[in-house]
Amino acid sequence: MRQVELRPAPRWIPGEVVFEVHSRAHGPVGEVAYMQLDRASGSAEVGIVIFERFRGMGYGEAALRALLDHLFQSVGLRRVWLRVLPANRPALRCYRKCGFRVVREVRWPLLGILRYLVMELRQEDFQSQKEEVAGEEGQEVSDMAESAGTVHP
């Protein structure tokens, strides 16, 4: 997975905490943010944008995972949610890969037309997904070591 670093953005939006997404290879590649922080329920909404020329290179997933790590581990949230348009395929794919699930469909009153989807991710689900990925990566490393004839204690 891509390595990114989140740095506080040098601007202030009321009610939002914004981070620039930095990559060693390309510098600033986008922004992530959280808002609607609710300490009582331990939840917040998140948002993401990767600058157009850097899309489809894995930065969206890496940046979102870095934000989720921060929110679940440092801020201490239990649930993160977001809104997404049903036609936004790249975003849906990116969110599903990070473990988000659709929990609600919001429709226009009277018309009944789908307006947006609400997706959420719980801390325990993110954690267990991370452990699974780490286990798979560990297995790959030991398979590679074995096929290279190297034995690690």
Ligand SMILES: CC(C)(COP(=O)(O)OP(=O)(O)OC[C@H]1O[C@@H](n2cnc3c(N)ncnc32)[C@H](O)[C@@H]1OP(=O)(O)O)[C@@H](O)C(=O)NCCC(=O)NCCS
């Ligand atoms: C949504 C967004 C953040 C995704 O970031 P990204 O860096 O392009 O995504 P990644 O490269 O990490 O890709 C994540 C997954 O989405 C898939 N994906 C990326 N672009 C895609 C596209 N145009 N169509 C279909 N799938 C796409 C990738 O293939 C990858 O899945 P895979 O590993 O199974 O192949 C980015 O496209 C973006 O900033 N869009 C404009 C702003 C926006 O829509 N924000 C979200 C609002 S809810």
